[in-house]
Amino acid sequence: MSSNYHLALRGGDKGDPIFTGRNDVAIIETQGLTKHYGKLTALKSLDLLVEEGAVFGFVGPNGAGKTTTMRILSTLLRPTSGDAWVAGHSVLTDRRAVRRAIGYMPDFFGVYGDMKVWEYLDFFAACYEIPAETRARLTDDLLALVDLAHRRDDYVDALSRGMKQRLCLARSLAHDPQILILDEPASGLDPRARIEIRELLRELQLMGKTILVSSHILSEIQEVCTHIGIIEAGELVAMGTLAEMRQLIRAQCIVRVTVAERFEEAQAWLEARPGVLDVALVNENGGRHLLVTMSGRDETLSELLGELIGAGFPVVGFQEKDGDLEDVFMRLTKGIVS
Amino acid sequence: MSSVSTRWRRWLCNPLIQRELARSWHKYSGVRRVLLMIWMALLGAVVGCGVVVVLSGSPVDLSGGEFNFQPRGTHLAALGTGLPVFCLLGAVSSILSGVLPWIVPVFTATSIVREREQGTLDVLRVTLLTEGAIAWGKLAQPFLRLWPAILVILFLSPLQVIWASGAGLMWGQPMTMFGIIGVTANPGAIAPWLGMLALFFIGFFKPWADLILYATIGLFISTWARSTAFAVALTYGAILVTRFSFGLLTTFLSALFPFLFFDPMMVSMTEATSMNMFWLSALGAALVVFLSGVGAAVLFGGTVWRLRRL
Numbered sequence: 001m002s003s004n005y006h007l008a009l010r011g012g013d014k015g016d017p018i019f020t021g022r023n024d025v026a027i028i029e030t031q032g033l034t035k036h037y038g039k040l041t042a043l044k045s046l047d048l049l050v051e052e053g054a055v056f057g058f059v060g061p062n063g064a065g066k067t068t069t070m071r072i073l074s075t076l077l078r079p080t081s082g083d084a085w086v087a088g089h090s091v092l093t094d095r096r097a098v099r100r101a102i103g104y105m106p107d108f109f110g111v112y113g114d115m116k117v118w119e120y121l122d123f124f125a126a127c128y129e130i131p132a133e134t135r136a137r138l139t140d141d142l143l144a145l146v147d148l149a150h151r152r153d154d155y156v157d158a159l160s161r162g163m164k165q166r167l168c169l170a171r172s173l174a175h176d177p178q179i180l181i182l183d184e185p186a187s188g189l190d191p192r193a194r195i196e197i198r199e200l201l202r203e204l205q206l207m208g209k210t211i212l213v214s215s216h217i218l219s220e221i222q223e224v225c226t227h228i229g230i231i232e233a234g235e236l237v238a239m240g241t242l243a244e245m246r247q248l249i250r251a252q253c254i255v256r257v258t259v260a261e262r263f264e265e266a267q268a269w270l271e272a273r274p275g276v277l278d279v280a281l282v283n284e285n286g287g288r289h290l291l292v293t294m295s296g297r298d299e300t301l302s303e304l305l306g307e308l309i310g311a312g313f314p315v316v317g318f319q320e321k322d323g324d325l326e327d328v329f330m331r332l333t334k335g336i337v338s
Numbered sequence: 339m340s341s342v343s344t345r346w347r348r349w350l351c352n353p354l355i356q357r358e359l360a361r362s363w364h365k366y367s368g369v370r371r372v373l374l375m376i377w378m379a380l381l382g383a384v385v386g387c388g389v390v391v392v393l394s395g396s397p398v399d400l401s402g403g404e405f406n407f408q409p410r411g412t413h414l415a416a417l418g419t420g421l422p423v424f425c426l427l428g429a430v431s432s433i434l435s436g437v438l439p440w441i442v443p444v445f446t447a448t449s450i451v452r453e454r455e456q457g458t459l460d461v462l463r464v465t466l467l468t469e470g471a472i473a474w475g476k477l478a479q480p481f482l483r484l485w486p487a488i489l490v491i492l493f494l495s496p497l498q499v500i501w502a503s504g505a506g507l508m509w510g511q512p513m514t515m516f517g518i519i520g521v522t523a524n525p526g527a528i529a530p531w532l533g534m535l536a537l538f539f540i541g542f543f544k545p546w547a548d549l550i551l552y553a554t555i556g557l558f559i560s561t562w563a564r565s566t567a568f569a570v571a572l573t574y575g576a577i578l579v580t581r582f583s584f585g586l587l588t589t590f591l592s593a594l595f596p597f598l599f600f601d602p603m604m605v606s607m608t609e610a611t612s613m614n615m616f617w618l619s620a621l622g623a624a625l626v627v628f629l630s631g632v633g634a635a636v637l638f639g640g641t642v643w644r645l646r647r648l
Binding site: 171 | 456467
């Protein structure tokens, strides 16, 4: 997928506005989206862009404005100012077309417990104006997709939370929307159910759906998402592909060095090297390693490796440690809540 | 024309209504359904009996060219002057008419706020259902759920009027007199028959107007309330205020225009049997029904407006 994103940083790191004008490949776009709840500002001129076919992870601390953004994109909330376009339709002026294009799953969702599983899906399919003659087959297909076919005739109340979550996801797919807006789909689920949801999201991406998903669980986001947007206090802190986000923390890199012997000596030698900021002796994965934090990029790393071997240290491992999304998140956010 | 029929179809095929219909049908399964059928058959028999009585002839004796409200001994309405049946119908109808306006608003008052409490309102609002369709579905819900009782009112209220007409009681008397006076005075005139029809329809619509007004009060409050208990309490309070206001309005208007809200039976007992008096009496009753209808329409519109801004 060719990236159409422009990596953006808050506080004038890049200087210019993130986006200008409507973007042709964006399936979701917001411009100057602002929402006030009385005196509280939930969103401050948010400019967001989600490319078609992307799995866009929307992350941020509690109260950052994720749910508000998603509710505006789902036409459940009207922005105080600014506008948003979903599949080319404005959430302000063409709400019905937007609703036809999206499947929405709120963070706090309820189900009609007194309905049977198939009735629940059939009811929502009817709400999406799907003809009665095609609903039975659609219901079966959806249940098969979310692996609930064996619970077809059970009451919704009898399902576990994970199953209800999957049922709700099936409900949001009833009208075959282009876009899925999922607010914390894995919250409150056990590890197995989370994995199931994750697999389901991957499957949906393969089906060509664009997915906007919010979550607090960053490790899961980075496993599923192709793009990330970090929001804090109603402002977009950073946005880009996963690789671009990782690039953000690469101004410093961490290398895991493993030597067969002479750990302390190697630590002292490394600490004396120019460009090395910190050396820590750690026990990881059942062995001792040196975690070397240093400035510079690939050339510096190869030089260091050559010098280390030249100095006679028995190097058995030299691996750059990947910075994960948590590192990015912690670096970019300040813990501000609006 | 086709757009009108499409619109009607859309309103009738509202998934919320379909769901409620299915639920009602499943609720009355097995023995319940048999009992319901028996009840409906009995009701049908009563309706049929009433029609026979009314069609069997006028209870008014016109012999000697004078109005005589004694029922003739030969026809069916004279079977106990229709009083026992009238009283029975009146009792059932009155109980239901008295109780239902307090039950129906509970359903509507809890409908939207409960959806919000259980977290289903958002998923409903994000579908292609319009706010109007959601409000309509929620308004229809109690009527579909309580349909056996609603049907009783539907049949008994007009039947009571018909029966009373046959027995020469209450609304029936002015209705009969409308016909008798008008036709005697001017056999070709249509006005007396229109008057009869008007009174009949007012009697028919009055309980419905009350029910719908109270239901919309509950529905409107349901969009504002934060809990079901608060919604029910507030709805009952609002209904009491409404009833009090209508009472006040009627009293005030009847003080200004005594003939307007004069009881039709009292009117008929006095010598004031002129056509105008009956027309005005009908107009007063129609005004109350009209105001209820307007109030219900305004509240329904308010509910839709509020749903858009939740």
